[in-house]
Structures are given as structure tokens and as C-alpha cells.
Amino acid sequence: MINAIAASHGGIILSMLPDLQMNDLLRLRKPHPCGSYEWTVIRLGADIGLECKGCQHRVMLTRRELAKRLKANLTKHEENNDETK
Numbered sequence: 001m002i003n004a005i006a007a008s009h010g011g012i013i014l015s016m017l018p019d020l021q022m023n024d025l026l027r028l029r030k031p032h033p034c035g036s037y038e039w040t041v042i043r044l045g046a047d048i049g050l051e052c053k054g055c056q057h058r059v060m061l062t063r064r065e066l067a068k069r070l071k072a073n074l075t076k077h078e079e080n081n082d083e084t085k
Contacts, residue, residue, distance in 0.1 A: 001005070002014070015058055020041050020044060020048065020073070021041070021044075021075070022041055022042070022075065023041060023042075023075075024040070024041040024073055024074075025038060025039075025042060025053075025074040025075050026038065026039045026040070026041065026070060026071070026072070026073055026074065027047060027067055027070075027073075027074055028041075028069045028070060028071055029071045029073045030069070030071070031041070032052045032054060032055070034052060034054040034055040034057070035054060036052055036053050036054025036055070037071075038052075038053040038054075039051060039052055039053060040053060042058065043047040043060070046058065046063070047060045047061065047062055047063075048060070048061050048062075048063060048066050050066075077083045
């Protein structure tokens with residue numbers, strides 16, 4: 001089943017692409033030339049807009065490219081557990 005999903009989407013399993021929200025704080029694998037590893041999500045869509053926390057430089061990355069470069073999402077998200085008693 002996983003092979004069928006991977007083959008139909010260019011070899012990338014969809015669950016490996018990052019699940020992001022606006023204003024998430026991300027740590028990438030390599031530093032920006034200013035020395036900062038941390039970036040803020042400023043745009044969501046097919047491309048992800050990021051702003052460097054060190055120098056406020058803005059870049060656009062595809063979700064696939066961001067998945068390769070992403071080390072950690074430093075923003076904690078609460079899961080919506082709709083438990084009714």
C-alpha cells in the first residue's frame with residue numbers, strides 16, 4: 001500500500017511533508033549566512049514563505065525542499081482532542 005502511494009506521488013510519501021501553520025518557528029539544518037538557524041513561516045501554500053529570525057531576509061521554498069532542509073519545528077501545537085464525556 002505504501003509503495004502505491006509513493007509511486008503515485010513521485011516517490012515522496014505525503015506524510016513526510018511538513019505540517020505547518022502560520023508563524024511557526026522552524027530550525028533548518030544549515031545556517032543562513034547571517035548565522036541564524038531559525039526561521040518563521042510567513043506564507044503557506046504550494047510554496048512556503050520563510051523569514052530569517054536573524055536578519056529578516058525572506059525566501060520561498062517548495063514543501064518538498066523545506067522537508068529536506070527542516071531539522072525541527074520549534075513551535076508546540078496542541079492537538080485537538082474532541083473527547084465528549
